[in-house]
Structures are given as C-alpha cells and as structure tokens.
Amino acid sequence: MISSLKIFFEEAGTLTHFTLRFFKELFIPRYEFKEFIKQAYLIGYKSFPLIAVTGFIMGLVLTIQSRPTLMDFGAESWLPAMVAVSIVREIGPVITALIFAGKVGSGIGAELASMKVNEQIDAMEVAGNNPFKFLVVTRIAAATLMLPILVIVADAIALYGSYIGCNLQGDVSFPLFFLQVIEKLSFADIFPAIIKTFFFGFAVALIGCYKGYYAKNGTQGVGEAANSAVVYSSLAVFIIDMMAVQITNLL
Amino acid sequence: MESVIEIAHLKKSFGSNEVLKDINLKIEKGENLVVFGKSGSGKSVLIKCLVGLIDPNGGEITVLGKNLNEVKGKALNELRKKIGFLFQSGALYDSMTVRENLEFPLRDLSKPKEETDALVLEALQNVGLEEAIDKMPSELSGGMRKRIGLARTLILKPEIILYDEPTTGLDPITSKEISELILAVQKKYNTASIIITHDVECARLTANRMMILKNGTAAAEGTFTELSQSNDNEIRAYFQ
Ligand SMILES: Nc1ncnc2c1ncn2[C@@H]1O[C@H](COP(=O)(O)OP(=O)(O)OP(=O)(O)O)[C@@H](O)[C@H]1O
Ligand SMILES: [Mg+2]
Numbered sequence: 001m002i003s004s005l006k007i008f009f010e011e012a013g014t015l016t017h018f019t020l021r022f023f024k025e026l027f028i029p030r031y032e033f034k035e036f037i038k039q040a041y042l043i044g045y046k047s048f049p050l051i052a053v054t055g056f057i058m059g060l061v062l063t064i065q066s067r068p069t070l071m072d073f074g075a076e077s078w079l080p081a082m083v084a085v086s087i088v089r090e091i092g093p094v095i096t097a098l099i100f101a102g103k104v105g106s107g108i109g110a111e112l113a114s115m116k117v118n119e120q121i122d123a124m125e126v127a128g129n130n131p132f133k134f135l136v137v138t139r140i141a142a143a144t145l146m147l148p149i150l151v152i153v154a155d156a157i158a159l160y161g162s163y164i165g166c167n168l169q170g171d172v173s174f175p176l177f178f179l180q181v182i183e184k185l186s187f188a189d190i191f192p193a194i195i196k197t198f199f200f201g202f203a204v205a206l207i208g209c210y211k212g213y214y215a216k217n218g219t220q221g222v223g224e225a226a227n228s229a230v231v232y233s234s235l236a237v238f239i240i241d242m243m244a245v246q247i248t249n250l251l
Numbered sequence: 252m253e254s255v256i257e258i259a260h261l262k263k264s265f266g267s268n269e270v271l272k273d274i275n276l277k278i279e280k281g282e283n284l285v286v287f288g289k290s291g292s293g294k295s296v297l298i299k300c301l302v303g304l305i306d307p308n309g310g311e312i313t314v315l316g317k318n319l320n321e322v323k324g325k326a327l328n329e330l331r332k333k334i335g336f337l338f339q340s341g342a343l344y345d346s347m348t349v350r351e352n353l354e355f356p357l358r359d360l361s362k363p364k365e366e367t368d369a370l371v372l373e374a375l376q377n378v379g380l381e382e383a384i385d386k387m388p389s390e391l392s393g394g395m396r397k398r399i400g401l402a403r404t405l406i407l408k409p410e411i412i413l414y415d416e417p418t419t420g421l422d423p424i425t426s427k428e429i430s431e432l433i434l435a436v437q438k439k440y441n442t443a444s445i446i447i448t449h450d451v452e453c454a455r456l457t458a459n460r461m462m463i464l465k466n467g468t469a470a471a472e473g474t475f476t477e478l479s480q481s482n483d484n485e486i487r488a489y490f491q
Contacts, residue, residue: 030359115345123342126302127356127407128328 018210022140025133035138043104043139043205044146048153054099055154059087059161067169076170080177081184083162088185089193092155094241097200100147101233105208108139109229112212113222121213136213140205147201148194192251196244203236253280255411255443256301261310263296270296272467274310278411281441283433285454285475287489288464294447295339297464298413301445302334303327315410332356335409335442339416341400343388349375349399350384356407374402378432394425401429405436412436414446418453430456451479451490463489 063083070076112135115121124131159181166172172180211229215221254277261274270293278284288294299305301312303319312319317330344352353371362370375381378398388396397417404412417433418426430453436442437457446457454461454475461478463471463486471478471486479490 111346118345119338119340119342120344122299122304123336123338123344124355126304126331126334126336127403128331129355129358130328 014214015210018213019206021132022137022206025130025137026141030133032134032138035134036142039138039142040146043142044149047100047103047146047150050099050103051096051150051154052157054095055092055157056161058091058095058154059083059158059163060165061161062086062091062158063162063165064168067165077180079166079170080162080172080180083165084159084181084185085189087158087162088155089189090241092158093151093193093197093200094237096151096154097147097197097204097237098234100143100150100201101204101237102230104143105204105229105233106226108143108205108208109211109215110222110226112136112209113215113225116213116215117217117219117221132213136209139209140202143205144198144202147204148197151194151197188248192244192248196240199240199244200237203240204233207233207236254278255280255315256445257311257313258301259311261297261300261312262308263293263300263305264308269467271300271307274464274467274469276462276469278443278445280410280443281437283437283444283446283457283459285446285448285458285461286464287449287454287461288447290449292464293467294464295415298336298415298445298447301413302331302336328359332359332407333410335404335407335412337397337400337404337412337414337417339419341388341396343391343396343399343403345388347388348384349380349386349388349391352388352399353403353406356403370406374406377405377436378402379428394421394429397421397429398432401432405440408440410442412442412444414444414448416447416449418448418450423452426450426453427456429453433457455479 063079066083067076067079070079070082112121115135121131121135124134163172163174163177166177208229211225211232215225256276256278258274258276261271261276262269263271274297276284286294286297296305300307301314301319303322314330315333317326322330343349344355347355350371353374354367357367357370371384372381375384378401380395380398380402383391383395383399388399391399401417414433418429421429430450433444433446433453434457437444444457446453448454458475461471461473461475462469463478471481471483473481478486481487
C-alpha cells in the first residue's frame with residue numbers, strides 16, 4: 001500500500017516534470033517545423049477515414065435510437081435539433097477523442113517505446129540532438145491542433161448521418177433539417193465543446209509520449225507502453241470532460 | 252601525451268547491484284583501448300557514463316578537458332558532438348532512410364545542402380556502402396546496419412569514438428572488415444577510441460592497449476600480447 005502510493009507520487013512527479021519540459025522546449029528554438037508538419041499529417045490526416053466512418057455511424061444510430069422516445073412524446077419534429085445538440089456538445093468530441101486515443105495514443109506510445117528499447121532515443125541524445133524536441137514536442141503539438149479539426153469534421157459528418165437517419169423513417173428536406181439544427185445550436189454549445197478538444201488532444205499525445213519515452217526495456221515494454229497509453233489517455237479524456245462540464249456550468 | 256578521457260574512482264550501482272566499483276582510466280589522443288569483460292560486467296554502463304547517458308554515483312570523469320559533473324544542457328550537447336557512440340544494436344532510426352539517418356546528427360549545424368551531401372557521401376564511402384543511401388534500415392542486413400551505424404557515428408568527425416561490440420553477431424569476414432575500418436578511422440582522423448568487444452581477433456587488430464573489466468574494477472591492463480600471454484589463467488581465458 002505504502003509502496004504503491006510512493007510509485008503513484010513518483011509517477012505523478014515525472015509526468016509533471018515531463019509536461020513542464022514540453023512547455024519549456026516548445027518556446028525555445030530550434031523549432032522542428034518540418035517534423036511537426038509530418039506528424040500533423042500522420043496524426044491528423046491519416047486518422048481522417050476512421051473518424052469519418054465512426055462519425056457517420058454515430059449520427060445515424062443516435063437518430064434512429066432517439067426517434068421512438070421522441071415519438072412517444074409527440075415531439076418527433078425535435079429530432080434533428082436534439083441529436084445535433086448531443087453530438088456537438090458531448091458525443092462528437094468524446095467519441096472522437098476516444099477513437100483518437102485508441103489509434104494515435106497507442107501509436108505514439110508504441111513508436112516511442114520501440115525507439116527507446118532499440119536505443120534510438122539514446123542515439124539522438126548522445127549525438128547532441130535533442131530527442132525530446134524532435135519526438136515529443138512535435139507529436140504533442142500536432143495532436144493538440146489536429147484533434148479539434150477532426151472533431152469538427154466528425155461533428156459535420158455525424159450531422160449528415162443524422163439527416164440520413166431522419167429520412168429513413170420520416171421525411172425531412174435538407175434545408176429544413178439544416179435550419180432546425182442551426183436554430184437550436186448556439187455559440188454556447190459549440191465553443192466550449194471545441195475548446196475542450198484541444199485538451200483532449202494534448203492529453204492523449206502527452207500520455208502516449210510519456211509512456212513511450214519512459215518505456216521499460218525489452219519487447220514487453222513496447223506492448224505495455226502502447227496498452228497503458230490507451231488506458232490512461234481514455235481515462236484522461238473522461239476526466240477532462242467531467243471538469244469541462246463543471247466549468248461550463250459555472251460560466 | 253595529451254589525454255582525452257580521464258576517469259577517476261568511477262562508481263555506479265543500480266539499487267543493490269554494484270556494477271562499477273572503482274574505475275580509473277586514462278586514454279590518450281589517437282589511442283585505441285580495447286575493453287574485455289564478461290557479459291553483464293558493466294562495459295556498456297562504463298561508456299554510457301562517459302557521454303552522460305547514465306549518471307554515475309561517484310567519481311570524476313573528464314572528457315576533452317571538461318568535467319562531466321559540471322557540463323549541462325547546451326555545453327553537454329556541444330561536447331557530445333565531439334564524441335561518437337556506436338551502439339551495440341546499431342540504433343538506426345527505423346523511420347528514416349539511410350541518408351536521413353546520416354543527416355540527422357548534422358541538423359543543428361545548419362550547413363548548406365552541398366556540404367551535407369558531400370559529408371554523407373564521404374561517410375558512406377568510408378564504410379563502403381554508397382549504394383545503400385536510399386534504403387530503409389529494415390532493408391539492410393545486420394552487418395550493413397552496423398556499418399551504417401558506424402558511418403553515422405563518423406559523420407561528425409568525432410575526436411573520441413566509443414564502440415559497443417562493433418563485431419558481435421557478424422561473420423568472421425565482415426568482422427575483420429569492421430576491425431580494419433576501425434583501424435583506418437583511427438589513422439585517418441587520429442581519433443581516440445574505446446572498443447568493447449568479445450572478439451579476440453578484433454582486439455588483436457585494433458588494440459593499442461587493453462583492459463579487462465571484472466567485478467567492477469580493472470582486473471588487468473596491458474597490451475594485447477602481455478594479457479594474452481599472462482601467467483594468470485583467468486586472464487588468458489578471455490583470449491580463447
Ligand atoms: N538502466 C539500467 N537499470 C538497471 N540495471 C542496469 C541498467 N543498465 C545496466 N544494468 C545492469 O548493469 C549490469 C551491467 O550491464 P552492461 O549492459 O554494462 O553489461 P555489459 O558488460 O555491456 O554486457 P554485454 O556484454 O552483455 O553487453 C547488468 O547487471 C545490468 O543488469
Ligand atoms: Mg553491453
């Protein structure tokens with residue numbers, strides 16, 4: 001018990017140190033711009049198909065599932081607006097972030113861990129090239145900026161999925177659907193939801209990098225890093241989401 | 252003679268595992284020191300201490316006139332650029348081509364492109380692998396990886412090179428080629444080196460002086476001939 005507490009605080013300490021180092025190295029030159037672009041491409045663009053598919057299904061299924069309840073209340077015409085609000089405020093950001101954690105968080109964790117295990121990170125270090133800047137800073141920055149874009153895209157595709165869902169059993173023209181959605185969605189729905197996704201992206205990449213960078217030696221270390229990166233970054237997404245809800249309610 | 256590395260009373264333990272107890276060592280400019288020792292005797296730990304990858308628990312290390320306990324951050328990176336380190340595993344960057352691997356150590360120096368290209372070519376010629384320039388590390392054989400690792404180490408023209416088992420896992424012919432390469436580099440650039448190996452033939456070819464690491468201290472020091480004909484059976488056993 002005592003020893004697991006000790007491990008917990010040690011881990012919290014290194015993670016804090018790791019985070020502070022990110023902010024320090026983010027602002028001092030040299031800037032790894034080329035690598036940042038490459039990572040933004042790999043992390044953002046390459047996640048696009050997966051996010052698009054899940055977004056579409058999310059909108060479609062949510063619409064189909066919500067219809068019976070709304071029909072019981074005779075409020076079927078509320079369907080587009082209600083689904084839109086759930087998607088934009090909560091389901092879009094969180095589901096996308098979780099999928100992002102599964103794909104990008106584990107990818108970063110495994111990649112950095114295998115670089116660590118094969119002494120590639122040490123090799124950069126002894127050549128006097130700063131591996132933290134090259135590997136960690138670029139990945140965290142790219143993920144922080146890419147996830148919000150992915151979420152906006154996923155939201156849009158989910159709304160399209162919802163439009164299709166509305167038309168499977170009912171009949172709503174696209175202009176009408178669009179109007180109902182726009183009318184109901186306010187700035188207060190969209191803005192906080194997008195802001196929190198920056199934090200989701202940051203947390204997923206931070207945890208992935210941290211787990212990879214400090215991976216234990218051996219092949220086992222790679223698997224462990226990838227696995228715990230997904231577990232902890234998914235958990236972080238929920239915790240941040242909970243805090244975001246509290247903060248938005250206060251405002 | 253001017254010494255480029257001085258180690259005094261170096262100690263390192265991991266938990267209760269005392270790996271290095273009291274290491275004292277001097278290496279002169281242009282000298283090849285070969286280190287023998289059983290697996291797990293702390294050879295890799297010793298050279299990792301020399302580049303600050305592992306922090307020792309005690310003692311002093313002076314490299315090129317700088318005390319490692321005192322250099323940090325930028326100054327440490329400057330110093331590291333003068334030391335080449337060949338990893339036991341080669342440690343090539345898997346996601347980059349051979350060319351990008353070789354360019355990587357040069358990235359902070361902001362040299363013009365032609366100069367970078369010329370340096371990359373020279374490094375590849377040194378190891379005789381010009382044709383591998385656009386290959387990925389996964390397409391190379393074990394021996395080629397070692398040689399590319401060596402080329403990457405040489406590209407900064409280091410004053411000191413630390414070789415961690417440069418010939419392990421290679422066939423005798425390739426091993427001999429690598430040993431000759433080490434010798435050629437020493438001649439061409441007048442580098443000082445520490446060469447960790449289990450390979451008697453490599454030691455015979457490259458060593459100016461040898462050290463045997465055992466129980467965390469230097470169990471014996473001398474030339475190849477002195478140690479291989481030692482009266483002590485245990486010392487001679489390393490050469491069989
Ligand atoms: N980072 C580390 N953490 C804990 N123990 C370590 C670490 N690095 C090395 N050791 C321990 O130090 C001892 C010496 O390891 P080292 O890698 O230096 O051996 P070696 O002499 O290079 O062996 P080999 O010939 O097999 O490469 C081993 O017992 C190893 O378990
Ligand atoms: Mg070793």
